[in-house]
Amino acid sequence: MKKCEIFSKGIIKENPVLVLLLGTCPALATTTGVVSALAMGIAATAVLFCSNIVISMLRKAVPDKVRIPCYIVVIAGFVSVVQMLMHAYFPDLYDMLGVYLALIVVNCIILGRAEMFARKNGVIDSALDGLGMGIGFTLALVLMASFREVIGAGTWAGIEIPVIKDYAVSIMTASPGGFLAFGCLVALVAKITSGKAPAKKSFSCEGCPNAAACNKESCETDVKEESK
Amino acid sequence: MKENIKSVVVLTAICLVVAVLLAYTNSITAPIIAENQAAAANESLTIVMPDATGFEDLTPSLTLPETVTGVYKETSGLGFVMLVNATSDYSGGNPMTFTVAIDATGTISAVELTGYYDSKDFGPDYPQSYVGQNSTLADITLVAGCTYSSVAFKDSITSAFNVLIENNLVAEAQKSEEQLISEALPLALSGCVNATNIPIADPIEGFSDPITQAYKAKNNCGYIYVMNGGSYGSVIVGINAFGVGRVYSLDGSDITADCAGLIETAAAANPVIATANLEANTATVAACFEEGAVVTPVENLGGFEDVTAAFTVTVGEETQYAVITQPLGYGDEAMKMLTIFNANGEIVVYKTLTELILHGEYYSAHELTDEGAYRAQFVGLSESTYSDDMTLVAGATMTANAVASNFNSAFEAFNLIKEVVG
Numbered sequence: 001m002k003k004c005e006i007f008s009k010g011i012i013k014e015n016p017v018l019v020l021l022l023g024t025c026p027a028l029a030t031t032t033g034v035v036s037a038l039a040m041g042i043a044a045t046a047v048l049f050c051s052n053i054v055i056s057m058l059r060k061a062v063p064d065k066v067r068i069p070c071y072i073v074v075i076a077g078f079v080s081v082v083q084m085l086m087h088a089y090f091p092d093l094y095d096m097l098g099v100y101l102a103l104i105v106v107n108c109i110i111l112g113r114a115e116m117f118a119r120k121n122g123v124i125d126s127a128l129d130g131l132g133m134g135i136g137f138t139l140a141l142v143l144m145a146s147f148r149e150v151i152g153a154g155t156w157a158g159i160e161i162p163v164i165k166d167y168a169v170s171i172m173t174a175s176p177g178g179f180l181a182f183g184c185l186v187a188l189v190a191k192i193t194s195g196k197a198p199a200k201k202s203f204s205c206e207g208c209p210n211a212a213a214c215n216k217e218s219c220e221t222d223v224k225e226e227s228k
Numbered sequence: 229m230k231e232n233i234k235s236v237v238v239l240t241a242i243c244l245v246v247a248v249l250l251a252y253t254n255s256i257t258a259p260i261i262a263e264n265q266a267a268a269a270n271e272s273l274t275i276v277m278p279d280a281t282g283f284e285d286l287t288p289s290l291t292l293p294e295t296v297t298g299v300y301k302e303t304s305g306l307g308f309v310m311l312v313n314a315t316s317d318y319s320g321g322n323p324m325t326f327t328v329a330i331d332a333t334g335t336i337s338a339v340e341l342t343g344y345y346d347s348k349d350f351g352p353d354y355p356q357s358y359v360g361q362n363s364t365l366a367d368i369t370l371v372a373g374c375t376y377s378s379v380a381f382k383d384s385i386t387s388a389f390n391v392l393i394e395n396n397l398v399a400e401a402q403k404s405e406e407q408l409i410s411e412a413l414p415l416a417l418s419g420c421v422n423a424t425n426i427p428i429a430d431p432i433e434g435f436s437d438p439i440t441q442a443y444k445a446k447n448n449c450g451y452i453y454v455m456n457g458g459s460y461g462s463v464i465v466g467i468n469a470f471g472v473g474r475v476y477s478l479d480g481s482d483i484t485a486d487c488a489g490l491i492e493t494a495a496a497a498n499p500v501i502a503t504a505n506l507e508a509n510t511a512t513v514a515a516c517f518e519e520g521a522v523v524t525p526v527e528n529l530g531g532f533e534d535v536t537a538a539f540t541v542t543v544g545e546e547t548q549y550a551v552i553t554q555p556l557g558y559g560d561e562a563m564k565m566l567t568i569f570n571a572n573g574e575i576v577v578y579k580t581l582t583e584l585i586l587h588g589e590y591y592s593a594h595e596l597t598d599e600g601a602y603r604a605q606f607v608g609l610s611e612s613t614y615s616d617d618m619t620l621v622a623g624a625t626m627t628a629n630a631v632a633s634n635f636n637s638a639f640e641a642f643n644l645i646k647e648v649v650g
Binding site for chain 2: 084
């Protein structure tokens with residue numbers, strides 16, 4: 001796979017939020033405003049980029065049976081670093097993101113990319129994959145937040161939009177609005193990609209951290225049927 | 229085996245490296261975070277003291293009451309900022325919180341309410357009425373209809389002042405005589421004092437020296453007089469429903485032993501309440517017994533709680549003791565109750581002579597569905613087996629407090645009657 005393709009696939013073709021449907025929890029929780037969505041996206045990108053590099057570097061040294069604990073320690077370490085830096089230098093954003101910043105540790109995208117890509121590829125490819133996926137995650141969040149903030153509050157990144165401000169539909173900034181925006185964007189991306197995405201193999205049993213524990217046969221059957 | 233050891237070593241090594249990375253990051257960010265937090269804390273203090281240049285946290289070095297959570301000294305000497313909270317019966321577990329700025333002369337310069345959860349709102353103007361007040365809080369009036377919350381607020385401000393005064397940080401302001409009298413009034417006749425320590429009494433006009441002020445308790449438990457006490461200055465005299473009195477000086481000392489003459493004068497100033505209502509109360513007690521019971525009023529009974537009448541009742545060879553009380557309940561309304569004891573001090577009758585739960589007290593879904601069963605649970609109890617917890621009624625705290633007050637007063641009266649009549 002070409003380096004350019006590795007980097008770009010996470011942006012639309014395999015967008016982690018809108019195609020692979022990973023990281024849904026922060027996508028719904030932090031997209032009430034563009035600023036918080038952007039902050040969450042950048043924080044997750046930083047963790048994804050760094051953890052992909054380190055996990056790729058360690059891929060030959062880490063025994064298979066302890067790879068998940070090792071990945072979790074690395075990811076948690078980077079999340080804590082990001083958290084401390086944000087607390088020190090961007091306290092307002094830190095307060096805005098609250099518990100969701102710490103919850104990046106359990107974001108499926110991070111562990112998913114470590115397991116599916118970084119442990120099988122070189123450092124540069126893994127770094128590009130992490131960066132691409134992170135940018136894809138950030139774009140999805142900002143897009144979703146823009147949709148919700150403009151319609152729900154009549155503002156964009158806190159800037160008032162005349163006319164729309166007077167007709168804001170406040171439910172869009174509440175939980176139901178999050179699901180509505182998410183559904184609309186997923187449908188839009190499916191339409192744009194004409195059903196060619198997702199590439200099922202990249203997120204089916206082959207790359208799944210739980211593959212050993214689950215019923216592989218029925219799981220893969222479900223995935224195949226869904227992708228049809 | 230070899231693979232297991234390798235797994236342990238690798239995982240441990242990764243943990244160590246990550247720990248070192250985190251420790252290094254923490255060493256860089258911790259001071260910045262601490263600085264940010266101090267700046268944020270100072271910002272909240274600056275709201276009430278905008279000209280402040282900085283604050284020194286005195287909290288760790290002072291012993292603080294529960295109502296004061298922080299004391300900060302402005303570094304250029306402008307004064308103090310205190311974080312205060314107050315809890316009333318309407319707080320529902322969430323205290324109201326506020327920040328008070330007190331200048332170096334001991335005068336409140338600003339009050340900022342930061343959290344208000346009471347179910348009754350005393351409004352935004354009430355906290356601002358404290359600005360300009362010194363430690364006497366002389367010009368503060370309570371908010372009608374929101375007494376409990378406003379009293380809690382006032383008490384918390386007083387406790388904040390006390391912290392500064394006790395630690396010699398500001399000087400105590402001198403209270404006027406009028407203020408000292410109003411604070412001493414509850415001491416003389418505790419039976420007419422409500423849960424917020426305010427005597428519920430009506431003023432009586434038409435008295436001359438040495439009586440300067442006179443009040444009759446709304447619940448008929450006695451009178452309060454402000455009198456000229458000679459060398460003591462103004463004194464507070466309480467006369468209970470049986471004409472027995474006690475005297476307090478304005479500094480809160482019991483000076484009854486030195487003021488027998490004042491008590492005599494005060495007792496003669498108005499009719500003895502128990503005697504004035506004798507006929508009706510006797511009929512009430514007699515109605516609880518079969519014909520032939522001899523109901524005899526007890527005279528000169530001591531005690532300054534809410535007892536308004538007491539009787540001995542002889543039925544054949546047995547003597548029982550009836551006590552009528554009028555504790556203050558919901559809305560400071562008097563609730564008339566009758567408790568009858570046998571010779572062993574066990575309750576044989578407990579009756580409410582007015583409505584038990586006054587209309588409007590319940591504010592939740594909880595209700596006292598069976599008042600008869602509620603009253604019956606007290607029959608058979610004595611002073612040693614009774615507990616205030618038994619009176620609790622969910623959603624009707626004021627009534628429960630009144631019932632508890634009734635039993636405590638009645639047990640005290642029973643013991644006094646036994647001393648008087650044997």
